[in-house]
Amino acid sequence: MLTPAELAALRQEYSQRGLRRSELEPDPIAQFNVWLAEAQARQIIEPNAMTLATVDADGQPWTRTVLLKICDARGFTFFTNYDGAKGRHLAGNARAALTFWWGAIERQVNVTGTVVQTSRAESAAYFHTRPAGSQLGAWASAQSEVVAGRAQLEAQFAAAQEKYGDAEIPLPPQWGGYRLVPQTIEFWQGRRSRLHDRLRYTRQPEGAWKIERLAP
Numbered sequence: 001m002l003t004p005a006e007l008a009a010l011r012q013e014y015s016q017r018g019l020r021r022s023e024l025e026p027d028p029i030a031q032f033n034v035w036l037a038e039a040q041a042r043q044i045i046e047p048n049a050m051t052l053a054t055v056d057a058d059g060q061p062w063t064r065t066v067l068l069k070i071c072d073a074r075g076f077t078f079f080t081n082y083d084g085a086k087g088r089h090l091a092g093n094a095r096a097a098l099t100f101w102w103g104a105i106e107r108q109v110n111v112t113g114t115v116v117q118t119s120r121a122e123s124a125a126y127f128h129t130r131p132a133g134s135q136l137g138a139w140a141s142a143q144s145e146v147v148a149g150r151a152q153l154e155a156q157f158a159a160a161q162e163k164y165g166d167a168e169i170p171l172p173p174q175w176g177g178y179r180l181v182p183q184t185i186e187f188w189q190g191r192r193s194r195l196h197d198r199l200r201y202t203r204q205p206e207g208a209w210k211i212e213r214l215a216p
């Protein structure tokens with residue numbers, strides 16, 4: 001176990017590189033895709049893993065990790081169970097935020113925006129690319145509900161396996177995608193002495209992006 005002093009002393013000096021305004025892509029999704037490809041090239045595990053923040057009906061924020069599966073001009077798309085906790089939060093308040101942390105390249109990306117559900121056709125297209133076990137898991141698990149024990153989950157999985165056998169597994173009605181349509185995207189590059197680089201794109205009413213440097 002770390003002592004309190006050891007924990008307090010944990011710190012990393014960032015020194016790999018800086019981020020200049022002049023090197024940014026004019027479009028933040030293009031810039032994000034450059035950074036994602038670099039994270040992938042550096043063999044970061046699941047570089048598409050992102051922390052998703054949602055807010056419940058009492059104003060309590062919650063976070064969890066989800067995987068980015070589509071990133072294009074429309075926004076950042078992940079797939080999940082609409083009936084789970086995050087689904088309930090997003091039904092009541094469509095505003096959400098995402099964070100990517102790529103420690104090996106000393107970078108963070110923060111995104112805020114509003115989510116919309118993907119079309120059923122888009123959800124189905126992605127669902128059918130998942131391994132059969134993951135497809136069955138989507139039928140077997142009432143995400144975020146309390147379960148009596150692991151045996152209950154395994155029995156529900158076995159029941160789904162029995163039901164569908166080798167047939168095509170249909171898209172569950174409660175399963176699909178959310179696309180976060182970005183309002184702001186901030187790129188953070190760690191620098192020496194905590195003088196990190198932070199450049200934030202903000203969507204303007206007419207659709208253009210304003211870029212500003214923020215103090216670290």
Ligand SMILES: Cc1cc2nc3c(=O)[nH]c(=O)nc-3n(C[C@H](O)[C@H](O)[C@H](O)COP(=O)(O)O)c2cc1C
Pocket residue numbers: 046049062063064065066067068078079080081084085086087143144
């Ligand atoms: C690396 C990683 C990736 C994950 N990807 C997803 C995902 O894409 N979709 C999802 O629903 N849950 C994913 N999870 C599980 C979620 O973190 C979370 O436990 C689950 O979605 C239930 O969240 P909720 O109760 O807040 O709705 C992932 C977890 C980890 C650690």
